[in-house]
Amino acid sequence: MSESRLVMELGFKMAEKISMHNGVWRVDAENMHYKELNKLLRLLNSKGVEHVELDNVYGQRYIGTGLRKPMRIDVHGTPGNDLGAFMDGQLITVYGNAQDCTGNTMNDGQIVVHGRAGDVTGYGMRGGKIFICGDVGYRVGIHMKEYGNKKPILVVGGTAGDFLGEYMAGGVLLVLGLNLKPKEKHQAKYVGTGMHGGVIYICGNVTHLGKEVKVMGTTKRDMAVIEKLAKEFCGHFNLDVEQVMAREYLKIVPVSHRPYGKLYAY
Amino acid sequence: MKSYLPAEYIVERDDEKCIRCKVCVNQCTYETHYYDEETDRVYSRDENCTNCQRCVVFCPTHAITIRKNPSAYRENAHWTTEVVKDIKKQAETGGVLLTGMGCDKPYFTYWDRLVLNASQVTNPSIDPLREPMEIRTYLGAKPDMLTAELEDGNLMLKTTLAPQLTLETPIMFSAISYGAVSLNVHEALARAAAECGTYFNTGEGGLHEKLFKYGNHAIVQVASGRFGVYSDYLNAGAAVEIKIGQGAKPGIGGHLPGEKVSAEIARTRMIPPGTDALSPAPQHDIYSIEDLRQLIYALKEATDYTKPVSVKIAAVHNVAAIASGMIRAGADIIAIDGVRGSTGAAPKVIRDNVGIPVELALASVDQRLREEGIRNRASIVVAGGIRSSSDVVKAIALGADAVYIATAALIAMGCTVCQKCYTGKCPWGITTTDPWIAKRLNPDIASQRLVNLLRGWSLEIKEMMGGMGINAIESLRGNRLHLRGVGLTETELRILGVKHAGD
Numbered sequence: 227m228s229e230s231r232l233v234m235e236l237g238f239k240m241a242e243k244i245s246m247h248n249g250v251w252r253v254d255a256e257n258m259h260y261k262e263l264n265k266l267l268r269l270l271n272s273k274g275v276e277h278v279e280l281d282n283v284y285g286q287r288y289i290g291t292g293l294r295k296p297m298r299i300d301v302h303g304t305p306g307n308d309l310g311a312f313m314d315g316q317l318i319t320v321y322g323n324a325q326d327c328t329g330n331t332m333n334d335g336q337i338v339v340h341g342r343a344g345d346v347t348g349y350g351m352r353g354g355k356i357f358i359c360g361d362v363g364y365r366v367g368i369h370m371k372e373y374g375n376k377k378p379i380l381v382v383g384g385t386a387g388d389f390l391g392e393y394m395a396g397g398v399l400l401v402l403g404l405n406l407k408p409k410e411k412h413q414a415k416y417v418g419t420g421m422h423g424g425v426i427y428i429c430g431n432v433t434h435l436g437k438e439v440k441v442m443g444t445t446k447r448d449m450a451v452i453e454k455l456a457k458e459f460c461g462h463f464n465l466d467v468e469q470v471m472a473r474e475y476l477k478i479v480p481v482s483h484r485p486y487g488k489l490y491a492y
Numbered sequence: 493m494k495s496y497l498p499a500e501y502i503v504e505r506d507d508e509k510c511i512r513c514k515v516c517v518n519q520c521t522y523e524t525h526y527y528d529e530e531t532d533r534v535y536s537r538d539e540n541c542t543n544c545q546r547c548v549v550f551c552p553t554h555a556i557t558i559r560k561n562p563s564a565y566r567e568n569a570h571w572t573t574e575v576v577k578d579i580k581k582q583a584e585t586g587g588v589l590l591t592g593m594g595c596d597k598p599y600f601t602y603w604d605r606l607v608l609n610a611s612q613v614t615n616p617s618i619d620p621l622r623e624p625m626e627i628r629t630y631l632g633a634k635p636d637m638l639t640a641e642l643e644d645g646n647l648m649l650k651t652t653l654a655p656q657l658t659l660e661t662p663i664m665f666s667a668i669s670y671g672a673v674s675l676n677v678h679e680a681l682a683r684a685a686a687e688c689g690t691y692f693n694t695g696e697g698g699l700h701e702k703l704f705k706y707g708n709h710a711i712v713q714v715a716s717g718r719f720g721v722y723s724d725y726l727n728a729g730a731a732v733e734i735k736i737g738q739g740a741k742p743g744i745g746g747h748l749p750g751e752k753v754s755a756e757i758a759r760t761r762m763i764p765p766g767t768d769a770l771s772p773a774p775q776h777d778i779y780s781i782e783d784l785r786q787l788i789y790a791l792k793e794a795t796d797y798t799k800p801v802s803v804k805i806a807a808v809h810n811v812a813a814i815a816s817g818m819i820r821a822g823a824d825i826i827a828i829d830g831v832r833g834s835t836g837a838a839p840k841v842i843r844d845n846v847g848i849p850v851e852l853a854l855a856s857v858d859q860r861l862r863e864e865g866i867r868n869r870a871s872i873v874v875a876g877g878i879r880s881s882s883d884v885v886k887a888i889a890l891g892a893d894a895v896y897i898a899t900a901a902l903i904a905m906g907c908t909v910c911q912k913c914y915t916g917k918c919p920w921g922i923t924t925t926d927p928w929i930a931k932r933l934n935p936d937i938a939s940q941r942l943v944n945l946l947r948g949w950s951l952e953i954k955e956m957m958g959g960m961g962i963n964a965i966e967s968l969r970g971n972r973l974h975l976r977g978v979g980l981t982e983t984e985l986r987i988l989g990v991k992h993a994g995d
Contacts, residue, residue: 264793287786288793292723307786308777312794314723327777330790331714333722346776352762365776369718373762393770395763423767484583484769486748491587 232273239442240266246378251275260306264288271297285325290318290335306346310337310378313354319462323348326363329356332378338462351378351397358382359463361403365389372396381459385430388415391478397421400455402431402470418478420487426478427452435478438485442477449475495580499538503547504558509555510534516556517553521917521929544910546919572656577839588841592913592923594834594877594899595844598715598880601832602851602984603883607993609974611961618963620954626964627953629894631731631871632656632800633824654824655800657711657731659894660689662965663884665942666829666875666896667713667735667804669695671748671757671769672836672913673902674930675702676938677922680905682706683935684942693896696735696746696771698760704728711802714791716745717771719761723794732791732823733802734784736775739833739876742806742847746771747837752916752925769984785821788844792822800824807831807853807876812860819861819870826870827896828853832877837914850876851890855988858891858970859940867970881952890988891970904945905938 232244243254252268255263258309263286271293282291285301290299290310291465301309301320310318310331323341331350338357345363348356353376364387378397384405391399403412411431418426419436426439427448444452453464453471453481460467503524512532516525524540525547527533535641541558548556578589611617613828618625633654640647665681678700685692686709693711698720703710712729715719726732739927748757748769758765770969778784788801802825803818805811811828818826830850835843854874861867874887875896884895903909906920913923921932953965964966976993977985 260793268796288790291790291793292796294723308790312721312723312726329776330894331718331721349777352718352719354723368776369716369770369772371719371761371763373758373764376762385867392776395767395770420770420772422770423764483764485750486747486768486770486840489588490590491581491585492590 232270250277250279252262252279252281254282255280255286255303256284257342258286260286260288263290267297267299268292271295283322290316290337304485310335313337315354323360324358327399328358329354329380332356334376340463342384348378348380348399351380352376353378355379355458356381357459357462358384360384361386363387365392367394367397367399367426370394370397370399372424381455383459383463385412386414389417389419390414391418391421391424391426392416393420393422394418394426395421397424397450398455399424399426400452400459401426401428401430402456402459403428404465404470406430418480420485421478421480422483423480427475428478429473429475432476432478438481439478440481442479444475444477448477493584495582495584497539497577498563498565499541499561501541501543502538502561503536503541504557504559505534505536506555506557507533509553511553511555513552514549515552519546519550519919521919522912522915528628528792541602542910542912543908544912545908545920584913588839590837591840591843591911592835593909593911594832594835596658596911597844598791600849601877602849602980602988603879603886605978605980606851606886606975606988606990607890608882608885608956608960609976609979610959615961617961619952619987620959622956623958624963625954625957626966627661627950627957629659629662629965630656631659631802631825631873631893632966633870634868636868655731655798657691657800657825658689659691661953662888662892662894663878663946663949664690664711664873664894664896665692665901666898667693667695667711667733667738668898668902669697669713669719669748669836670700670760671697671752671925672742673923674921674925675700675756675931676930676933676935677902677905678703678936679935680933680942681901682709683939684946685709687939687943688946690946691730693733695755697748697769698762699725699728700756700760708987711805714787716773717761717767717769719763719771722762726791726794731800732795733804733825733827734775734778734787734791734823735804736778736784737806737808737829738835739802739829739831739847740835741838741842742808743773744839744842745773749916751883754925754927757925781817781821784818784823788822802827802873804829804875806833807848807850808846809848809851811848812856815857815872816860816864816866819866823870825873825893826857827873827875828857829896830854830874830876833875833925834877847945850874851886852984854887854890854892855972859989862970881949882956884949884967885953885956886975888965888968889971889975891972900945901942904941905933 277298285306287306298317300352309328320339324343326344328347334353342360343358347366361384379479381400415434418439456470522540639650681692696715707728710729711731715735802826803823807830831847871893874892918924975990
C-alpha cells in the first residue's frame with residue numbers, strides 16, 4: 227500500500243509520525259501512548275505491511291500483541307512490559323533492553339533482545355523463540371509448555387534470577403552465562419522448582435535447585451540441541467559460536483511428570 | 493497401612509427383587525457391586541459406595557437402597573464421625589484431604605434468611621404471562637454519562653459504548669474446565685448457552701476445537717496455568733475472564749492430575765499427555781492492582797478492545813476494596829465467587845474454611861462501588877451455590893447484574909452432588925475424562941435439560957418480579973427495599989443493607 231493512501235486513512239495527526247522507505251515503515255513512537263502505537267501497528271499489519279521500524283520507544287507496552295499477520299518489528303529504544311504478549315508469529319528485534327513479561331503466553335514467532343530483559347520473561351510460553359543477549363530477571367521461563375511439535379525456546383546470554391523455569395512443563399530453556407567470570411556461579415535460587423516437563427540447559431554452576439529436578443550431564447543429543455540454539459543466538463548477536471560451545475553445560479530435568487502425585491489422602 | 497473405617501453408606505439389596513441383571517455391577521465406577529457366579533448373587537463392597545444413586549435409579553426392579561451407615565462412632569458434637577475419619581485417613585497417608593463440589597457445612601447460607609417483597613393493595617402486581625417483562629441484561633462497563641445530539645429530528649447517541657455481553661436471562665454457566673469435566677459436558681453447556689442467549693465459561697482448560705463455533709456464547713478464561721490460551725482462543729470468545737481465584741479454594745492453585753490429561757485434553761491445554769496440569773496459586777504477572785491492569789489491557793490489546801474483560805475473584809475479607817481496585821484496573825465485569833463455590837477438586841480444609849459468604853461479599857461490594865461512584869464502570873456477577881431462581885432474584889436485589897451457576901447446571905445434567913468429582917470416575921459421566929464413562933452423558937439430552945432449567949428459572953424470575961410490581965430487571969438491581977432479613981443480627985443486616993422482616 228502506498229504511503230499517501232495509508233496516511234490518508236490514519237489522518238493528519240499520524241502523518242508526521244510515519245514514513246516509508248523501500249517498503250519499510252518507520253514510526254516515531256515518541257509521545258505516543260501504547261494504545262495509539264499498537265492501534266497503528268494493528269492497522270499496518272492488517273494492510274499487509276511486513277516490516278516496521280519503531281524509533282524512540284519509551285516504555286510502550288504490548289508491542290506485537292494482537293497482530294494477525296506475519297510482520298517484522300524492529301524496536302529502537304526500550305519497549306514496555308508485556309512485549310509480544312500472546313504474540314502469534316511475528317518477529318521482534320529490540321535494540322535496547324526489554325522490561326518485564328516479555329513474550330508473555332507467546333504462541334509463535336521470535337523476540338530478539340540486544341540487551342537485558344526483566345522478570346517473568348517467557349511466562350507460559352507455548353511456542354516460538356526468545357533470545358536475550360544479556361541477563362534476565364526473576365521467574366524467567368516459568369510454566370513454559372509444549373505440545374507435539376510446538377516447543378518454545380528461550381535462550382539467555384547472561385544469568386538469571388531466582389525461580390528460573392518454575393513449573394516448567396515443556397520447551398527448552400538455555401542459559402549461556404556468558405558474562406560470568408571464571409568459577410563464578412549463577413546466583414539463581416530455586417531453579418526448576420515445580421518443574422515437570424521440558425529441559426533447562428545451563429552453562430556454569432547452579433547453587434540452588436528446586437526439589438523437583440535433578441542435574442545430569444549432557445549427552446551428544448543434548449549438545450546438538452545446544453549447538454543449534456547457540457548458533458542462532460550467536461548469529462543474532464554476532465558472537466563466536468565456537469567459544470560458546472567450548473564450555474560445559476549442565477542439564478536440569480524434572481524428576482517426575484507427576485511431582486505432586488503423592489500429595490493427597492483419599 | 494490401613495485404617496479401619498466404617499463404610500459411610502450401606503448398600504441394601506432386596507434379593508427377592510434382584511434379577512441378577514448386573515446393571516448395578518456395570519454402572520458403578522467404584523466397583524461397589526460384584527456378581528458371584530457360584531452363588532448366583534450380587535454382593536456389595538459398602539466401603540466403595542459414594543451414594544451417587546446411580547445403581548439405585550438404574551436397577552430395573554428397584555432392589556437397591558443406599559442407607560447412611562447407622563454404625564457410627566459414639567455421638568460427639570465436637571469430635572464428629574467426619575472429623576475422626578479424616579484424622580484416620582491422614583494418619584494413614586500423610587496427605588491432604590481432597591474433596592469435590594462446594595462447602596457442605598450447615599453455616600454460611602444467607603439466601604435462606606432473606607425474603608422477597610410482593611405488591612399488595614398500594615401498588616399493582618404485574619402478570620408476567622400477559623404483560624411484557626424484561627429480563628435481558630447487558631454486562632460490561634457503562635459510561636459515566638451519555639451524550640446525544642438531535643440530527644434531523646432523531647436523537648443520536650454520541651457516546652461510544654464499551655463492548656457488552658447480551659444475556660437474555662441473567663444466568664450464565666460458571667467456569668468448568670475441559671479436563672475437570674468431559675467434552676460432552678462442555679458441549680452441552682455451550683449448546684445450552686447458545687440456545688438460551690446466554691454464556692458459558694470455558695474454565696481454565698482451553699476450548700476444544702469442536703466448540704469454537706459456540707465462541708459467541710463463550711467467556712474464555714485465562715488463569716495462572718495459561719492452558720490453551722492463544723490469540724485464536726481469546727478472539728473466539730465473546731468475553732475474556734481473568735481467573736484470580738475461585739470460591740472453593742481461594743488463594744490456592746489448581747492441579748489436574750496427570751491421569752486425567754488424555755490426548756484430547758493435552759491438545760486443548762497444550763501440554764504433553766499424562767503430565768500434571770499445574771495452575772500456580774498466583775499469576776506471576778499479577779502481584780498488584782497495577783499488574784492486574786497490565787494483564788487486563790494485554791487481553792484488551794490482544795482482542796482489539798472488542799470484548800469485555802472480566803476478572804473473577806473469590807469472596808474474601810477485603811473483597812470490597814479489592815473490587816474497587818479491579819474496576820480501577822479496567823475490569824468490565826467483576827465476578828465474585830463465594831464460600832459455597834464449587835470445584836472439581838480442592839483440599840477439604842480450604843473449601844470448608846476459606847472465604848466468605850457471597851451474599852455478604854456482594855452487598856459490601858455493591859455498596860462500596862456506589863459510594864465511590866464507580867458502580868457503573870463494571871457489571872457484577874456472583875457465583876457460588878446459587879440453587880434456584882429465588883437465589884438469583886435475591887442476588888440481583890442485593891446488587892448483582894447476573895449470576896453464574898455451575899453446580900445447579902451439573903445437577904440438571906445428572907449430578908447428585910456426591911462430592912467425589914476429584915476421583916475422575918463420576919458414575920454420571922460428568923467429572924471424568926474416561927471415554928467409556930463420559931459416554932454416559934448424552935450432550936443432546938444434557939443441553940436440553942440445561943435449556944429447560946434456564947427456561948423454568950426465567951419464568952419464575954418473571955413471576956417474582958411481577959409480584960413485586962417490577963417489569964424490568966434493571967429496576968430490581970440493587971433494589972434492597974425488596975429484601976427483608978429474617979433472624980439476622982444488626983451487623984448482618986447492616987452489611988446486607990436490608991431491614992429486618994416486619995421493620
